[in-house]
Amino acid sequence: MSWFQACPDVTSWGGVLRREHQVATPQWRDEVGPVLREARARKLDILASGARRSYGDSGLNPDGALVNMTGLDRVLSFDPGTAILRAEGGVTFDTLIRLFLPRGFFLPVTPGTRFVTLAGAIANDVHGKNHHGHGTLSRWVRAIGLIRSDGTLHELTPEQEPELFAATLGGLGLTGIIAWADVELMPVSSAVMDVETVSFSSLEAFFDLAQESERDFDYTVAWVDCLAAGKALGRGTFSRANHALDGGLDVAAGRDGRRLAVPMDFPGFVFNRHTVRAFNRVCYSNGRRKAGRGRVPLSRFFYPLDAIENWNRMYGARGMYQYQSVVPVSVQREATRAMLQAISDSGQGSFLAVLKTFGGLRSAGMLSFPFEGTTLALDFPNRGDETLKLMARLDAIVAEAGGRLYPAKDGRMSGAMFRAGYPDWERFAVHVDPHFSSHFWRRVAGLEKACV
Ligand SMILES: Cc1cc2nc3c(=O)[nH]c(=O)nc-3n(C[C@H](O)[C@H](O)[C@H](O)COP(=O)(O)OP(=O)(O)OC[C@H]3O[C@@H](n4cnc5c(N)ncnc54)[C@H](O)[C@@H]3O)c2cc1C
CATH class of the missing domain: 3.30.465.10 (Uridine Diphospho-n-acetylenolpyruvylglucosamine Reductase; domain 3)
Structure with missing residues (x-):
């Protein structure tokens, strides 16, 4: 008996790369050893997988095998x-x-x-x-x-x-x-959040709000209208929140009711520059109308997208790229402005553009993504060359600013961009298990076993 099964069309959250994978699904820890032994005997490079909520190819391993670890969940x-x-x-x-x-x-x-x-x-x-x-x-x-x-x-x-x-x-x-x-x-102390929503009309106003909020609020984040132009460039809605001190610990109160589901891939025409522009305008006006304080279930604050099951299918069969960068605090204003300008000029907006400042606390991981500065995350429907060209323009801005991209979201950055952004990558590479690999790693680490 083999632990591995050939699974067609395995993909990640972004849905751009879809390939057959050999997949093993152990349920107990003592089954992991035999799975690994079989993979080694069959000369298959290994990669563990979780809930496959990473967007790009860091959780995919089409030329090797995946060990689906979701059964070990105790x-x-x-x-x-x-x-x-x-x-x-x-x-x-x-x-x-x-x-x-x-x-x-x-x-x-x-x-x-x-x-x-x-x-x-x-x-x-x-x-x-x-x-x-x-x-x-x-x-x-x-x-x-x-x-x-x-x-x-x-x-x-x-x-x-x-x-x-x-x-x-x-x-x-x-x-x-x-x-x-x-x-x-x-x-x-509770399962609910005290949230304040503030509408802002420019990028400068975002940075002022972020700075002013970090002392008194545990959580801060902003949504930006990435198609706004001119004086309105960078306008959006800022949310800041703390855990409420009362309100009970009822987990049901922390959840947000029924989940809607997207039953199939949407046709590509649903996402065009007119629908995206209209969506962004409506979001901005709603944000202005609803600005103020309120108490909301924890899930609504932390996980608004979870309310729609498989929302990624709205991007259609070609999938979408997520682009998430961080740029250093010293150049965050200019670099973020340049990126938003490039996106606005291209007209290839995103429904969900999230802007957030990272603080100065150092991460313990050698390849951890965040550092002190500003992160911008956006989804782009995959329109082939047009989308790749826009992301290449954004890469140039991020690289010049001394920033980097988030591997969990990436499916296309160049090896040079990865290696420049993660100077500790060679110190890390020493610890890579010789029988482990991924599509992402083969792509960015400059290994001779190239992938298509
Ligand atoms: C709607 C949405 C919002 C998101 N928001 C954020 C955010 O705010 N901040 C953020 O940082 N990320 C965010 N992400 C990304 C997400 O949090 C990460 O990609 C996360 O790591 C996915 O976990 P997963 O269980 O789906 O892992 P997978 O995507 O399946 O795998 C992720 C990585 O973990 C490895 N892995 C999985 N299981 C194991 C194991 N048992 N042993 C060793 N390695 C393993 C895989 O090899 C892969 O490299 C978001 C994603 C979505 C879809």
Whole structure:
């Protein structure tokens, strides 16, 4: 019997690259060893996969094999005194919220979807809207149980095998399989958020609001109208929030009702410059109308997109690229303005353009994405060359600013751009398991085993 099955059309959240993969799905930790042995015997390079919420090709491995780790999703222990949780890597943030929010604990750092696995989030060292106060997830990971391709389990901490630990945090799954991890959760008093929404009319106003809000608000983020031009360039809606001190810990109150679903890929014409421009205008006017303070369920603040299941299918069969950059604080105003100008000029807007300042807390991972500065994240429907050309223009602005792109979102940056943005990549490469690889890694690390 083989552990691996050929699965056609395996893709990531962006849906641009779709290829057949050999996939194994162990359910128990002692099944991982035999899976790895078979992959080695068949000379298949390995990569673990989680909930496949990464957008590009960092979680894909078409010339090798995927080990789908979502079956290893058990909570192993929790100490309410230290708030340290030990859980298998395949457990989702959704499950952790359902189990621990009623007990008064929440994730110290969370991305904009709760449907990610713990190991997937560690492998990308995810950041959230509280980066200015909490940094990235790696700052809250206390230990990792890592299985290497030879089947050995390494218990990694900042003291025990510290280099392999730092390589695994944000290590894109390339150092081995995260079987379990210890993470410190954060105590909270309620399942609801006190949120203030402020509309802003220019990019300068965004930076003023970000600076003014970081002292008093744990969470800050802005949506920008990326098709606005002239004086309105960079206008948008700023949200800032804290966990409410009362309001109860009922997890149902933290959720936001029924989920809608997108049942199929939308036809390509749904996304054109007119619909995108109209959407952005309506969002901006709504933001102005609804500006003010309010109390909302935790999910509505952190995970608005989760309300629509498979929303990525709205981009149609050709999929979409997400482009997420960070530029240093010293040039953040000019570089962000230049990027928004290039996007506005191109008319290839995005429904969801998110702007956020990162604080100065250092991440523990060698390849962690955030540093102090400003991050801009946008979705672009895949229109082939036209879209690639726009992203190449944005690359030039980011590179000149001394910035970099987020591998979790990327499916096309050049090797040169990656290596310039991540100067520690060679220190990292030493720790890559010799039998692990990914489409992304083969593309950017300049390895001779090139992929198409
Ligand atoms: C709507 C949406 C909003 C998002 N918002 C944010 C955000 O605000 N901030 C942010 O940082 N990211 C954000 N992301 C990206 C997302 O958080 C990351 O891509 C996350 O890592 C996905 O986790 P996953 O379980 O889906 O992992 P996958 O996408 O399946 O895999 C991600 C990486 O983890 C590795 N991996 C998975 N399981 C294991 C394992 N057991 N052992 C070793 N390696 C493993 C894979 O090899 C791959 O390299 C968002 C994504 C979406 C779809």
